[in-house]
């Protein structure tokens with residue numbers, strides 16, 4: 661069954677169609693990477709799924725249920741979690757407390773306030789610490805973490821809210837090669853039990869995690885396929901190389917792809 665089914669989606673900003681008749685379906689349990697030049701509509705696409713932006717046309721079905729007209733809060737309660745580009749962790753709290761808070765915010769704010777943490781919650785948080793590779797830093801305040809560790813913590817906080825679908829916007833922007841690898845391993849591990857959409861520019865990262873890639877261009881799907889198919893598709897090469905001079909990060913991506 662498809663967890664997400666999107667048909668003829670159109671989003672307009674004062675007449676400009678940032679998303680234009682977009683069609684996409686995501687199978688339950690799938691890890692999908694979405695790439696595309698700057699301005700292609702990637703962030704707007706996530707904004708539309710999470711209810712931040714309303715479409716003027718089209719269908720958005722999550723587990724068969726229409727998301728149209730629902731608020732961001734309602735959509736998040738249905739099981740769609742989003743990680744933004746910049747980490748939003750509580751810097752003064754420890755890594756463990758950040759995870760506790762995210763877990764309990766979802767469940768019950770009062771138990772956190774009054775310090776009642778059940779055994780099963782402790783187990784959940786301990787498991788998450790392991791998944792995100794921060795066991796040894798569990799009692800450090802988050803401000804002592806590196807940028808990459810903060811990204812992993814925030815992914816952990818997202819998972820603590822038990823969403824079925826994770827939306828992750830540019831998780832490795834500004835990370836070292838080693839941290840990029842850690843984040844790709846984390847997302848691969850999470851994909852065993854979640855459906856995930858990742859937006860990313862970094863082609864090395866995309867290569868590390870991609871199974872199925874969707875290329876967005878001017879608000880529509882340009883093509884879809886394996887990394888191999890995508891990087892040999894003349895339309896993709898044209899879209900990327902055509903924009904090369906003005907967009908350094910895409911230029912790098914193009915360079916990596918073509919090996920030139």
Ligand code: ADP
Nearest residue numbers: 673676678696697698699700701702703704705
């Ligand atoms: P991407 O994330 O792929 O770089 P965006 O979704 O951010 O692209 O933007 C797609 C297009 O929509 C861009 O041309 C951008 O300028 C425009 N856009 C995005 N948000 C708004 C907005 N709130 N108002 C007007 N135009 C917007």
Ligand code: MG
Nearest residue numbers: 699702703704
């Ligand atoms: Mg964007």
